[in-house]
Amino acid sequence: xxxxxxxxxxxxxxxxxxxxxxxxxxxxxxxxxxxxxxxxxxxxxxxxxxxxxxxxxxxxxxxxxxxxxxxxxxxxxxxxxxxxxxxxxxxxxxxxxxxxxxxxxxxxxxxxxxxxxxxxxxxxxxxxxxxxxxxxxxxxxxxxxxxxxxxxxxxxxxxxxxxxxxxxxxxxxxxxxxxxxxxxxxxxxxxxxxxxxxxxxxxxxxxxxxxxxxxxxxxxxxxxxxxxxxxxxxxxxxxxxxxxxxxxxxxxxxxxxxxxxxxxxxxxxxxxxxxxxxxxxxxxxxxxxxxxxxxxxxxxxxxxxxxxxxxxxxxxxxxxxxxxxxxxxxxxxxxxxxxxxxxxxxxxxxxxxxxxxxxxxxxxxxxxxxxxxxxxxxxxxxxxxxxxxxxxxxxxxxxxxxxxxxxxx
Amino acid sequence: xxxxxxxxxxxxxxxxxxxxxxxxxxxxxxxxxxxxxxxxxxxxxxxxxxxxxxxxxxxxxxxxxxxxxxxxxxxxxxxxxxxxxxxxxxxxxxxxxxxxxxxxxxxxxxxx
Numbered sequence: 001x002x003x004x005x006x007x008x009x010x011x012x013x014x015x016x017x018x019x020x021x022x023x024x025x026x027x028x029x030x031x032x033x034x035x036x037x038x039x040x041x042x043x044x045x046x047x048x049x050x051x052x053x054x055x056x057x058x059x060x061x062x063x064x065x066x067x068x069x070x071x072x073x074x075x076x077x078x079x080x081x082x083x084x085x086x087x088x089x090x091x092x093x094x095x096x097x098x099x100x101x102x103x104x105x106x107x108x109x110x111x112x113x114x115x116x117x118x119x120x121x122x123x124x125x126x127x128x129x130x131x132x133x134x135x136x137x138x139x140x141x142x143x144x145x146x147x148x149x150x151x152x153x154x155x156x157x158x159x160x161x162x163x164x165x166x167x168x169x170x171x172x173x174x175x176x177x178x179x180x181x182x183x184x185x186x187x188x189x190x191x192x193x194x195x196x197x198x199x200x201x202x203x204x205x206x207x208x209x210x211x212x213x214x215x216x217x218x219x220x221x222x223x224x225x226x227x228x229x230x231x232x233x234x235x236x237x238x239x240x241x242x243x244x245x246x247x248x249x250x251x252x253x254x255x256x257x258x259x260x261x262x263x264x265x266x267x268x269x270x271x272x273x274x275x276x277x278x279x280x281x282x283x284x285x286x287x288x289x290x291x292x293x294x295x296x297x298x299x300x301x302x303x304x305x306x307x308x309x310x311x312x313x314x315x316x317x318x319x320x321x322x323x324x325x326x327x328x329x330x331x332x333x334x335x336x337x338x339x340x341x342x343x344x345x346x347x348x349x350x351x352x353x354x355x356x357x358x359x360x361x362x363x364x365x366x367x368x369x370x371x372x373x374x375x376x377x378x379x380x381x382x383x384x385x386x387x388x389x390x391x392x393x394x395x396x397x398x399x400x401x402x403x404x405x406x407x408x409x
Numbered sequence: 410x411x412x413x414x415x416x417x418x419x420x421x422x423x424x425x426x427x428x429x430x431x432x433x434x435x436x437x438x439x440x441x442x443x444x445x446x447x448x449x450x451x452x453x454x455x456x457x458x459x460x461x462x463x464x465x466x467x468x469x470x471x472x473x474x475x476x477x478x479x480x481x482x483x484x485x486x487x488x489x490x491x492x493x494x495x496x497x498x499x500x501x502x503x504x505x506x507x508x509x510x511x512x513x514x515x516x517x518x519x520x521x
Binding site for chain 1: 432464469472499
């Protein structure tokens with residue numbers, strides 16, 4: 001806050017007696033007057049000082065008052081300058097043009113102390129309001145920068161949890177992720193549960209923001225601990241379908257046991273026999289996985305849907321699963337709804353059909369190249385750098401990896 | 410949340426006047442159910458024919474509304490089309506909510 005005792009006020013006035021009188025009055029009122037003789041000198045002084053209040057005469061040689069006003073506004077667009085114009089004219093048109101030029105107030109000549117005090121009090125009040133606002137803005141900017149930094153580092157932690165491209169037995173995994181500017185509830189993983197079975201999943205907690213991200217992290221952590229559980233079930237000689245049903249039911253129970261957060265999640269969870277290609281996928285309300293069984297065909301959806309996790313109680317028997325044996329060279333794709341709901345500038349979603357066709361058209365490229373190409377395609381589709389929602393695609397190729405895998409005659 | 414509410418035979422027909430129910434409107438949508446239940450509405454026919462898009466937050470709010478009703482009342486839906494219908498099918502909401510083809514059938518369903 002600026003104290004009146006030290007508030008400097010610029011006086012631009014060519015007539016020496018009037019200028020001296022004004023300076024004396026300002027001094028008496030507790031301001032610090034700085035005197036200049038014309039508009040040009042005033043401009044120069046304003047360039048090099050932090051003055052916020054200007055009292056300017058109307059007619060001056062070199063540069064007159066209205067021109068000074070206009071020039072100050074043009075040269076210092078963001079700066080708070082309160083301009084009071086001295087006027088002997090009672091002409092309303094002249095007042096209007098001074099206001100248009102950027103004057104804030106007027107003082108009539110001859111100058112009365114009472115009027116000058118009143119005008120300066122207004123100027124002082126405006127200046128105080130302005131500096132309070134500037135301080136508040138600065139605080140807000142700092143808080144905003146702090147929160148943005150926190151969110152960015154949370155997003156980084158979330159990404160660091162994701163698996164690296166890897167080969168698990170005869171299965172090769174790779175993925176692309178185009179993050180939105182917001183932290184979100186998407187995550188995925190794939191890992192071996194014993195020397196033969198691999199688990200894979202993608203999940204999406206409803207909504208966006210920190211709460212969704214924290215719940216996604218909870219699910220991720222919970223699923224990280226499933227290998228022992230899965231291995232134990234497998235050791236009993238149970239088939240992979242039983243394991244899948246048990247894991248999904250367990251996650252649902254876990255989510256429902258938490259206090260109702262208003263969130264739920266969709267998920268594809270699967271167990272793969274990395275030797276035989278036998279695969280069981282559970283569909284929990286997530287967009288269906290796409291299977292590309294042969295080169296140059298269209299990747300086809302597996303399953304039609306299923307109950308989401310964390311909405312209602314269900315039994316292992318209610319879990320909807322797809323059982324299949326992956327042919328050698330086939331590719332499986334899991335993806336977030338940020339892919340299919342990715343909108344073009346005209347508002348058309350990318351859609352599952354287009355995705356399936358595109359993946360088929362890219363079948364002769366290596367898995368890595370196909371994903372990179374798909375990422376470019378999605379970027380071209382939405383026409384902007386940052387997607388609305390995380391764009392995630394996880395690809396798995398079963399059998400001999402590489403571009404030749406699909407070249408079976 | 411823009412809605413139009415009318416009464417037929419003690420059944421409240423709630424017509425949603427929004428094109429999208431997404432993250433931006435989900436909390437309003439959830440609050441709408443709370444208000445309806447507090448105001449004593451027990452049998453609700455929800456008209457979604459104007460809704461072209463619903464995301465996971467919107468669906469979460471709808472399920473929240475259903476849970477709030479609990480045993481106290483009945484909720485049935487009609488006018489479910491396009492992307493909303495796809496979302497309901499994908500998440501099996503067609504097995505959770507009574508979803509009917511038109512208003513008359515919905516009212517019949519809630520009368521019984």
